[in-house]
Amino acid sequence: MAITTDYLIIGNSAAGLSAAEAIRKTDCEGSVLIVSREPYSAYGRPLISYLLEGKTTLDEIWLKPEEYYEENRLQRMLGPDFEVVQLLPEEHRALLAGGEAVEYGRCLLAAGSVPFVPPIEGLAEASNVFPFLTLDHALAAQEAAREAAALAAVEGRPSRCVVIGAGLIGLKAAEALCGYVDEVVVLEMAPRILPAVLDQEGADVLRQQLAQRGITCLPGITAQKVVVEEGCATACLLTTDELLPCDFIVAAVGVRPNSALAVDAGAVQGRGLVCDSQLRTSLPDVWAAGDLVQVTDAIDGSKRPLALWPVAMAQGAVAGASMAGAAEAPSYESAFAVNAVDFFDISLLTAGCINPPEDGSFTAVTEVDGDSYVKFVFRDGLLVGYILLNRPACGGIYTAIIENAIPVDQLDPAIFSAAPENLDFPPALRWARLHKFYPADRDRRGWKEGC
Amino acid sequence: MKRIYALEEWCIDCKRCEVACKVFHSKSKDPVKAFLYEQPKPRNRVRVEGNRTLSIAINCRHCPTAKCVEGCISGAMTRNPETGVVTSNPEKCVGCRTCVSMCPFGAVTIEEGPTHPIAFKCDLCGDELGVPGSPSCVAACPNRALIYVESEGN
The missing domain is CATH 3.50.50.60 (FAD/NAD(P)-binding domain)
Known part of the structure; x- marks a missing residue:
């Protein structure tokens, strides 16, 4: 039945x-x-x-x-x-x-x-290759990492995990596995890490910071072949023709x-x-x-x-x-990407258009300040994208400026040079934003009529 | 629901709201201990934007469709369907900052927690998550630049 x-x-x-x-x-x-x-x-x-x-x-x-x-x-x-x-x-x-x-x-x-399995020779047949999307994937990778560390310790060599793909999933997997194995090497076919959410300059800054924390990223390099011995991947033959031995592989090329x-x-x-x-x-x-x-x-x-x-x-x-046939059913028209991710003590927020086409319709400003890298992308007087590497404070205010298409010339220009503030908005808009559902019987001084 | 509203006409940038908030959310409830000695440091969840001709206290708006809740990957950030209060469960929060990237007002911060950095935000001084109490910032404001009143929405 x-x-x-x-x-x-x-x-x-x-x-x-x-x-x-x-x-x-x-x-x-x-x-x-x-x-x-x-x-x-x-x-x-x-x-x-x-x-x-x-x-x-x-x-x-x-x-x-x-x-x-x-x-x-x-x-x-x-x-x-x-x-x-x-x-x-x-x-x-x-x-x-x-x-x-x-x-x-x-x-x-x-x-x-579902994970996309790249057509790399040997990858599909090896038993120690893990995607990193589900709880089972993560637990399997954790187990492999523990075994690799134990075996490498016995053999007196460093344990190594290779992550194929330096997207958000690949880099989060790399961060997680860093605590288990001695070396994590991340391969990325694109010329920079996090190709979808960073530009070249920001990716270079982040790559150096990851290297200081034990993750080696190799942008522009991927595996042309996985060496499989007795059903297990033992090395990656890189596109540079170098052989990179590994204990196991996380395949995070995309979904x-x-x-x-x-x-x-x-x-x-x-x-x-x-x-x-x-x-x-x-x-x-x-x-x-x-x-x-x-x-x-x-x-x-x-x-x-x-x-x-x-x-x-x-x-x-x-x-x-x-x-359910709700009387006032909302509609879904469009969206833009907002990503928040952290690696160790590094924070990265990105939104909207990061790498605008060079057709003259976009302008971008970037600023490197110590560990932080910030980029804002504008078009037609509107903010359309940002990167905030290690400057997360109040980042959602920028997201709201993109979402609500608030003309940049209405905002205090200082809003882009440090953490944004609600006071950077013009008075009428500021009141409207901060006083939703304000009681109708009170004026803007907080006083009730006649008091 | 009752909401806190900040009135910039009366705000004098004195930051007593920040002090009251931090002390309320400390273990000792003592300003000196809260500011100088307690570890992990207690955090104020109201923040005065000032240092210019204007100032205003900013705290969570407890939005009906809260973007921080929508974005939360861990189920830590929730809005109580009965009270409307938005709170973050420190046990569940992993500190990913999705809430920070989503909040239109900058009302959530990630600060050092007991084991790792986690989200801090206004909880309306409730004794438990999702239940409003008596907001300390409002009580501490010398100028009624913060009012806690029944709002027109839920």
Whole structure:
């Protein structure tokens, strides 16, 4: 007999949980079923590197307390048997890996990203190559690192991990594994580390700081081949023809939308699933939220997935409200990337357009000051992007200036030379920003009428 | 919900709100110990922007759709659905600064915590997370430049 549910949510992370919460705001009665191939309660996926560093624990990484699911009557089926293997949108049915079928009213695709495996000879066959996206990946890499350190100590040599890919995931993995093995070497095909969120100058500053903390990054160099002995990767043959011995490898080259289920069912896909402003896919009664959705970039108009936690949360809220038929359903039009990441004591905040095209329509100012590197990108009198390396204070004020398209000439010019302040905004805008929901019976002095 | 509003017309940049906040959030509740001796250092969650012809105290707006909550990767930052109070759970916070990059007002800071840097923000001086108390900054303000009043929104 098939399982039946009013709402089926495929994926048990930010987007799925946010959607479930939004559904419950409108529909307290309908049955909600969350399915995922991962056997765990929802956890902060980006926390896996912090877990390995000891900044969080297996008791603290869960996003919601267990009673939350009961209180909100969110049914969960978690584990490999509950992976949806086929979606039949016309019949409103989903087939599970374990053989069961789910009959649903409305379905949300929120299955996130899957790691992209680069076509490097030997990489796919080695047993000691780990992606770094899930809790299981992280725990496996941790175990490999411990074994590598123990073996290297016996053999009297340094233990070494090679990370392929110096994106956010690769560098966070490198930071985490630094505490376990003697040497971490990060390869990056692009000419700089963090190619998506830094420019060349900022990347050079960060690379030096990482080197001082024990992470060697080799931009412009990747592995042309992985040497495999008895099923295990033992070295990388670099594009420089040098041989780099290693104990294990983390492959963090990138991710792609985990949208095969929808595409197989006939959904329209660009670089991610194509959705309307309510995040409905082209399939009947199927919505999508999170990493697998194609988003319109608010700054350059390009269309691509934005695989970021806040984006997934915001999309989940919109999709959930729409699925439940909320009276004032919000819409999702566009977004821009905001990234916050820390490596050891180094902080990096970036947003929007970092590497503008050199077509004359953008201007940029940069400043290096000791350990900090700051860049602001402008277009048509608006701030459209920033890098704040080691100058995080009040960075969200800049994010708000981008999001709300506040003309730069209205702001105190000093706002870009040090931590931004609310006093840098013009009086009327400042009042409006800081006094939302201000009591109607008080004036701006805080006094009530007639007192 | 009741919110704190800052009125720049009356603010004299005296920073007594910062002192009161730091002392309330200290273990000793003693200004000298809080400022000079306690480790980890107690942190003020209200911050006076001043040193110019104007000054104003900035603290969390407890936004209905709080961007810090939306961005939090660890589930530490939450908004209590009943009270509307936004707080960060120090046990869960990993200090990634996503909240810092998302807060439109600069009302969250990452400072040294018991084991690693974590987020600090206004908790309305409640005894427990998500429950408002009596804000110390408002009580300490000599000029009623900070008021704690029922707002028009939740």
